């Protein structure tokens with residue numbers, strides 16, 4: 222059984238305040254996240270090993286965006302999202 226079989230996947234966007242590394246302007250950006258929400262129960266015949274893994278599994282979000290484009294019209298450079306975790310447990 223794959224880890225992904227334990228979760229329902231969806232995508233969400235969350236606003237985040239980020240500062241451009243080039244011009245230092247702070248703006249709010251919509252960042253995409255992949256949401257893996259743990260299923261209520263596993264269906265069908267499940268081996269003991271998978272049942273234990275499932276019991277330990279937790280819902281989490283994975284950040285999809287690594288770069289954003291600066292909103293400052295005089296800059297418009299892409300910069301890396303820093304200071305934000307790429308995995309967040311729910």
Ligand SMILES: [Zn+2]
Pocket residue numbers: 241242243244245246291292293296297298
């Ligand atoms: Zn900028």
